[in-house]
Amino acid sequence: MKTSGNTSRERLVNAMALLLWEKGYAATSPRDVMAAAEVGQGSFYHHFSGKHELAVAALSQNISELLDQDAGTVRSSPLEELKAHLLRPRPGLKGCRIGRMTQDPKVLEDPELLSMVEDAFRATEQSWIKMIDAAIKAKELPESLDSQQLARTLTAVLQGGYVLSRAYGSQQPMDDAVHGMASMLDSLAQSHQVAGNSTA
Amino acid sequence: MKTSGNTSRERLVNAMALLLWEKGYAATSPRDVMAAAEVGQGSFYHHFSGKHELAVAALSQNISELLDQDAGTVRSSPLEELKAHLLRPRPGLKGCRIGRMTQDPKVLEDPELLSMVEDAFRATEQSWIKMIDAAIKAKELPESLDSQQLARTLTAVLQGGYVLSRAYGSQQPMDDAVHGMASMLDSLAQSHQVAGNSTA
DNA sequence: GTCTATAGCGGGATAGAC
DNA sequence: GTCTATCCCGCTATAGAC
Numbered sequence: 193m194k195t196s197g198n199t200s201r202e203r204l205v206n207a208m209a210l211l212l213w214e215k216g217y218a219a220t221s222p223r224d225v226m227a228a229a230e231v232g233q234g235s236f237y238h239h240f241s242g243k244h245e246l247a248v249a250a251l252s253q254n255i256s257e258l259l260d261q262d263a264g265t266v267r268s269s270p271l272e273e274l275k276a277h278l279l280r281p282r283p284g285l286k287g288c289r290i291g292r293m294t295q296d297p298k299v300l301e302d303p304e305l306l307s308m309v310e311d312a313f314r315a316t317e318q319s320w321i322k323m324i325d326a327a328i329k330a331k332e333l334p335e336s337l338d339s340q341q342l343a344r345t346l347t348a349v350l351q352g353g354y355v356l357s358r359a360y361g362s363q364q365p366m367d368d369a370v371h372g373m374a375s376m377l378d379s380l381a382q383s384h385q386v387a388g389n390s391t392a
Numbered sequence: 393m394k395t396s397g398n399t400s401r402e403r404l405v406n407a408m409a410l411l412l413w414e415k416g417y418a419a420t421s422p423r424d425v426m427a428a429a430e431v432g433q434g435s436f437y438h439h440f441s442g443k444h445e446l447a448v449a450a451l452s453q454n455i456s457e458l459l460d461q462d463a464g465t466v467r468s469s470p471l472e473e474l475k476a477h478l479l480r481p482r483p484g485l486k487g488c489r490i491g492r493m494t495q496d497p498k499v500l501e502d503p504e505l506l507s508m509v510e511d512a513f514r515a516t517e518q519s520w521i522k523m524i525d526a527a528i529k530a531k532e533l534p535e536s537l538d539s540q541q542l543a544r545t546l547t548a549v550l551q552g553g554y555v556l557s558r559a560y561g562s563q564q565p566m567d568d569a570v571h572g573m574a575s576m577l578d579s580l581a582q583s584h585q586v587a588g589n590s591t592a
Numbered sequence: 593g594t595c596t597a598t599a600g601c602g603g604g605a606t607a608g609a610c
Numbered sequence: 611g612t613c614t615a616t617c618c619c620g621c622t623a624t625a626g627a628c
Contacts, residue, residue, distance in 0.1 A: 348565075
């Protein structure tokens with residue numbers, strides 16, 4: 193589990209970022225990070241005051257990467273874009289870099305890490321809300337929808353998909369969960385279309 | 393955090409069951425359990441070979457309790473029963489006794505615990521599938537639905553709701569997620585009803 | 593900037609007395 | 611069945627040399 197980067201500092205951050213994702217915060221020891229980064233203990237405590245400070249830097253990097261991934265690929269229609277985001281490949285067995293943090297006891301005890309996670313979720317939620325509102329404005333989805341509520345339902349499906357995939361040790365449950373949701377969105381859009389035509 | 397029960401063994405299992413729920417497996421030490429159960433170290437290692445064995449007994453109890461809760465309250469219609477289960481009160485901040493286990497590194501390393509979790513998820517999934525199929529049979533939901541897929545979407549919404557609630561430190565996201573899903577089910581049922589009538 | 597040595601603490605379990 | 615003493619280990623960090 194070697195990690196790239198030039199300076200010791202970069203190597204440490206990159207290694208921690210990966211380990212946070214794969215093993216979580218509590219389960220990752222300074223030793224693990226040093227080994228992965230191929231960096232000695234002296235360097236570690238020279239560049240960072242301790243595990244917490246390194247985790248902040250690494251989590252920040254993980255969050256940035258994730259939000260970048262969600263940044264818009266333009267699509268034919270708002271609904272298509274929404275579905276494209278929903279159906280984007282998700283490594284069910286690896287888990288979510290951010291959502292994972294919420295189940296880590298040591299993260300819950302750490303206000304700084306916790307608030308970073310919360311902010312990240314707020315950001316993605318806003319992203320969903322924008323897509324939903326755009327779809328409503330384009331008459332692809334009914335006006336009656338509560339976009340904040342639906343945004344949370346969508347986020348929950350993704351986060352829950354990760355939980356199921358880990359429980360079953362398989363990618364399939366994640367795929368089923370998101371496809372089930374996509375089908376429901378399609379039905380919603382179609383019936384709205386039909387209703388719109390009949391009253392037009 | 394005292395725990396009820398008569399024999400030391402019972403007290404230990406009850407305490408562990410609660411701690412598994414609240415703190416998880418990795419984060420719960422034998423010391424914690426003994427303190428909560430008000431039982432000495434001698435008793436602990438007399439009744440159980442170690443932490444693992446106690447966890448198996450405690451997790452088994454937690455799973456039984458959860459499955460009992462899901463056991464049927466009879467309702468007016470299959471769809472109503474389905475929604476009633478979906479909207480049942482869920483303590484978002486406390487988390488799911490079972491789903492929580494899937495994010496615990498020490499649980500993932502423990503094949504016995506992991507398979508218990510997997511079995512529990514299979515059981516609840518089957519329960520959802522039955523309710524969905526019943527609703528389809530009663531013509532409340534369209535035949536085109538893939539009941540296994542939808543069951544997983546529903547389970548994911550619940551599990552994801554817990555993740556969101558912990559991230560935000562609030563019950564609200566969980567409630568939003570399930571209500572968003574309930575609304576979609578209603579829309580699905582309604583449009584199916586309409587479509588059914590128009591082609592009748 | 594990086595190294596090695598050391599330290600305090602808690603996790604998890606064993607030993608043997610009572 | 612329950613008690614206390616003890617053990618080994620890894621986590622996290624500090625100290626001081628190079």
